[in-house]
Every structure is written in structure tokens, then in C-alpha cells.
Amino acid sequence: MALHEQNIRLTFGLKLRQLRQEKGLSLQTLSQQTGISVSYLNEIEKGKKYPKADKIAALADALEVSYDWLVSLQLHPKLAPLAELLQSNLLQELPLDVLGIDKAKLIELLADAPAKLSAFVSTVVEISRNYDMQVEQFFFSVLRSYQEMHDNYFEDLEEAAADFRKRYLQNATTNSHTLAKVLSEQSGIRVIYEDFQDKSLHALRSVFIPKKRLLIINSRLSEAQRRFVLARELGFAYLALSPRPYTFSWVTVSAFEEVLNNFKASYFAGALLLPASDLLPQIEHLFALPAWQPDAWLELLGRYVVTPETLLHRFTNLLPHFLGLQELFFLRFSMDTASQKVLLTKEMHLGQLHNPHATALHEHYCRRWVSLQVLRSMQNQPHEGYLCDAQISEYIDSPNRYWVLTMARSLYPTPATLSSVSIGILVNDQARQKIHFLENAQLQRRAVGETCERCSAFDCKERVAPPLVLTQKQNNQARLQALQALIQRYEQS
The missing domain is CATH 1.10.10.2910 (Arc Repressor Mutant, subunit A)
Incomplete structure (x- = not known):
């Protein structure tokens, strides 16, 4: 892979700074020995400038290294993770502008504290390896942040x-x-x-x-x-x-x-x-109904000839902007009918919501979720087309309640896979004003968790795994409280 020009400049600058500091030379001293101005040396070390051959030769003489070694891409072993980052061109691939990060300032930060940042980069790389996180997964995570x-x-x-x-x-x-x-x-x-x-x-x-x-x-x-x-x-x-x-x-x-x-x-x-001018009046009409009517929501699919995912994803565009329903989430699950394995394949949270946060490695999502219930219903009963359901999800150990609308279908062109998409709207005053049937008794209500491993509903009949994560958290909390009590007893004696 060809190394990006900006990264070549940065690598040279990091090497120059490292050698100068090892020799105990200030920028002023190095300037006097080479005839290169302090300001230009500073720009070289920060990766903003790359010197011409005569200046590189002067720097190599002053630092007592060969010309070839100075222009090579080799860095000190302590900076190996940072060197790997630069040589991978990842800095060019990272969508820093999307996240509001000035790439020039980040490069300057790298130049100012390379050893500490090298350790940080090494830690991030190790975490990504432990969680088997690929670059494309990072890209999709950045995209979600951009949308949110x-x-x-x-x-x-x-x-x-x-x-x-x-x-x-x-x-x-x-x-x-x-x-x-x-x-x-x-x-x-x-x-x-x-x-x-x-x-x-x-x-x-x-x-x-x-x-x-x-x-x-x-x-x-x-x-x-x-x-x-x-x-x-x-x-x-x-x-x-x-x-x-x-x-x-x-x-x-x-x-x-x-x-x-x-x-x-x-x-x-x-x-x-799904033009906003057409779809919004339809949504407002359905929200104004006194009772939950699943068939009326399914009619939207036929009216616009779209998939459930296209429809509900469009809801996430329009509801916050036009109706003020800003606290919502979107989830997409797929289930292989042969293995019964359920995967979360898309997730988005708007309005700074952190609950529910469905991403959990190797954990079992709550089977009380309407998102999973509708998949089982579609598998157990012969359905053509789509299924639609909704519930009020009351999250255990959390004050948050959501109205969750779910639609499911066979995931053509692979019909052995079922898919459900869900949009969850936080039940608050704004939601009650817009959605008239929220308190209707016809709408099912269920106490739900996030995953079995984190759920405190010990008597749950749908549980498929023990609450190992929750138990560990409780044990750690009990240990901390006991330690504080022990310290307090001796401090007061």
C-alpha cells in the first residue's frame, strides 16, 4: 500500500523530534547547527513540512545518523503501534471530518506526545482485536454516530x-x-x-x-x-x-x-x-386513532409498495424533525429458521438514548421483546407477506417505557431467514400528545430486559441464560460496600 504524503511527513517529523530529544538538543540549538530556522524545524516536527535534500543532509549530520536512515519509515520500537497506524494509512481512512475532528490538530497532537498516544493506539488496537472489531464495523459505528x-x-x-x-x-x-x-x-x-x-x-x-x-x-x-x-x-x-x-x-x-x-x-x-408531504399526514392519522390497529399500519406497506425496513427507517427521519418525537430507537433482527439463531444486524438511537442498548456480544436478547415475539409467530404460523405487532415495553430496573412498533417478513431472496424491524418511541409527555392510543388497554404491556445475562427478573419463564453479568456486577458492588465499611470501621476506631 502506498503511504499517504501527509503520513510520510508526519513519520519524518516524529523521527526528527525523537532524535533531537535523545541528543538533548533544543530547537534553537539544532537551528544553529543546521542553519534551518526554528519555525521551519517546528513545522517539520509537526508533519506540516518535508525538507529538501540539502536540509535533510544537514539534519543527519547534526544528529549523527545516516541520510538513508533519517528518510526511512522506521521509528523507535516504543513507537511501533504509532508507526503501524501511520503506515496503514488509517488516519486517511478515518472520517474525522464527519465527527467534527480537525485532522491537522490531531496530527499536531500526535507530534506533541507520540509516546503516550502510541500507548493509547496500542490499547485501542488490542481492544478491537479482543472484540474482533473490523475496520468496516468501525465505519458503520461512525455512520450511526453521524446519523444520531x-x-x-x-x-x-x-x-x-x-x-x-x-x-x-x-x-x-x-x-x-x-x-x-x-x-x-x-x-x-x-x-x-x-x-x-x-x-x-x-x-x-x-x-x-x-x-x-x-x-x-x-x-x-x-x-x-x-x-x-x-x-x-x-x-x-x-x-x-x-x-x-x-x-x-x-x-x-x-x-x-x-x-x-x-x-x-x-x-x-x-x-x-416515501415523500414527507404524503407520509406525514398518514402517520399523524394513525397516531390519532383511539386504539392500536395493526392492519392500518400494514396498509402503509401496500400503499407505498415498500419493505418494512424502508418504512420504519423513514419514520426515524421524520418523527424527530416534524413531530418532536426525538427519543427513539431503531432495531433490525434476523433469525435463521434452521439454527434459531437471532442476530441484531442494525441499531440506531436518537435523542441521546442509552436504554435500551441492544448490542451485546454472545448474550441472549430478551425474548419478551415484541421484535423477537413476532419472529417466532411468523415461524410457527404459515404467513404470507408481513406481520405487524406493538407493545409498551417497560424496562426492568429503568424508568423508561417505550411504545415499540414491529414489522416482520421473510428476508427474500433468502426465505429461510426471517427479519423484524422495530421503532421504539419513549413514552413521555410529547409522545402522549401525539400518539392517542398509548394508554389504551388493548395495547399489550410487558416488563422487559435487555439480555438474559443482565436481567434481574429471576422468575422469567422466557429466560434462556442465567444473569451472569448482573450477578458479577452485584458481587462487585457488594465487595466495594464491604470494603468501604471495613475502612470506615478502622478509621473511626
Whole structure:
């Protein structure tokens, strides 16, 4: 991998600083010995400048090292983790601007305290290894933070979708044939359908071949899935997003820009298929009903010809921004019907919510969640299409209550996998004003936990694992209290 120019400058600066300090030389002294100004030396050490050959030669003589060694990328062994970070080009891949971090200031910080930061980097790398965290997982985590920072509402993408609809589409329920035609006419992208024969490709929705301007869509997809794939591709083209992934779903992740651009194209697709001006009145009407009516919510899927995930994810765009329902979460689970294994495959929290936080390695999610109940219902009963359910989830050992809406379906084009998507809205005064049926007795209420390993409901019939994490936490707390009592007894004697 070619090392980025900025990282070459930083590596040289770190090495120069390290050697100067080992020799006990101040910047002023080194300046006098080399004829290089103090300000220029300072900029070199901070990775802002890279000296010309004559200045490198002068520095090598003053520091009593060879020219070749000074320009090499080798750092002191104590700085090995930092050297590994620089040589990996990870600093260029990290989406620091998205997180509001000035890359220049971070580089200056690296130059000011390299040994301490090297130890920190080493610790972070070790943690990521222990949790088997890959770079792409980090990218997706950053994307979630980016969405949460903006309440998952992006005005520029909303306007772009509205502008596209006004120019090329008049009917919000435009079918896949029409979308493919617009894609061909406006972007020169041809669409074909293929039944991916190779088993390893069954889960793919689509493949884009840029050299041929060809979009290959899995012929097993439903009409709702096809429409989203095409609307997403229209987003890539209309917004001129690059770099971008060429498969849907993900196969490889090369850079954060791909992840961010994929999100933008997907957001565009949701806004295109579910215009806020049309969907918001429908949501407000359903919220105003005196009782929970699952069939009425399922009718939205038919009205807009979208998948449950597209619909509920669109809710996360609109509810905080337009209805003031800012404290909400979104969860997506998948269940393999053969192994019965349940995986959390997407999670997002808005409004600084930390409960429920469903990410838990090798733990068992609470089976009282409506998200999991609806998966079991779909498996145990022959259902075609979708299932919809809701409940008031009262979290054990927490004052928080949520109205949770869940929709489930078979995860085509892999029908042996079931999927549920859920949106949970914190029950507070704002929610009670907007959602009239929250106190209706018809709506089921359940005391729920997060995972069995962390739950204090010892008499729970649905429990599938002992509360090991909770017990350990309680034991540690008891030990701390006993220690404080022991110390206090002797201090007072």
C-alpha cells in the first residue's frame, strides 16, 4: 500500500523530534547547527513540512545518523503501534471530518506526545482485536454516530429527492419498470434481472458493473425490494456519489466514503419512495386513532409498495424533525429458521438514548421483546407477506417505557431467514400528545430486559441464560460496600 504524503511527513517529523530529544538538543540549538530556522524545524516536527535534500543532509549530520536512515519509515520500537497506524494509512481512512475532528490538530497532537498516544493506539488496537472489531464495523459505528448527531434528518437529501421527483416522477407509487426506464434515460444505466445461480450470491440484491453501465438485479426480489434497489441507484447517479459500493448488500468495504455515500443514496431512495408531504399526514392519522390497529399500519406497506425496513427507517427521519418525537430507537433482527439463531444486524438511537442498548456480544436478547415475539409467530404460523405487532415495553430496573412498533417478513431472496424491524418511541409527555392510543388497554404491556445475562427478573419463564453479568456486577458492588465499611470501621476506631 502506498503511504499517504501527509503520513510520510508526519513519520519524518516524529523521527526528527525523537532524535533531537535523545541528543538533548533544543530547537534553537539544532537551528544553529543546521542553519534551518526554528519555525521551519517546528513545522517539520509537526508533519506540516518535508525538507529538501540539502536540509535533510544537514539534519543527519547534526544528529549523527545516516541520510538513508533519517528518510526511512522506521521509528523507535516504543513507537511501533504509532508507526503501524501511520503506515496503514488509517488516519486517511478515518472520517474525522464527519465527527467534527480537525485532522491537522490531531496530527499536531500526535507530534506533541507520540509516546503516550502510541500507548493509547496500542490499547485501542488490542481492544478491537479482543472484540474482533473490523475496520468496516468501525465505519458503520461512525455512520450511526453521524446519523444520531443530525437526528437522522438531512435537508439537502430531502430537497434532492423532491427535486428529482418533480423533474422525472409524478406518481409516488411508480413501479420498478418506470424507475428502470428513468435510470436508463437519465443516467444511461441498463437494468437486467438474473437469478443468481451460485448459492453464495443468493443474498445479494444487486450488482453494478460501472464499465458496462449495467445494473444486475436479483430476480427473486419482491416489487418493493426492486423499487428500493432502483431508487438507490438513482440516488447514486443523481447525487454523483463516488466512491460507492458496487454490490447490495455489502461484500467488501474499502473506505468510509463508500459507507457514507451508500447511506446518502439509501436516504435519497427512502425520501423518493416515501415523500414527507404524503407520509406525514398518514402517520399523524394513525397516531390519532383511539386504539392500536395493526392492519392500518400494514396498509402503509401496500400503499407505498415498500419493505418494512424502508418504512420504519423513514419514520426515524421524520418523527424527530416534524413531530418532536426525538427519543427513539431503531432495531433490525434476523433469525435463521434452521439454527434459531437471532442476530441484531442494525441499531440506531436518537435523542441521546442509552436504554435500551441492544448490542451485546454472545448474550441472549430478551425474548419478551415484541421484535423477537413476532419472529417466532411468523415461524410457527404459515404467513404470507408481513406481520405487524406493538407493545409498551417497560424496562426492568429503568424508568423508561417505550411504545415499540414491529414489522416482520421473510428476508427474500433468502426465505429461510426471517427479519423484524422495530421503532421504539419513549413514552413521555410529547409522545402522549401525539400518539392517542398509548394508554389504551388493548395495547399489550410487558416488563422487559435487555439480555438474559443482565436481567434481574429471576422468575422469567422466557429466560434462556442465567444473569451472569448482573450477578458479577452485584458481587462487585457488594465487595466495594464491604470494603468501604471495613475502612470506615478502622478509621473511626
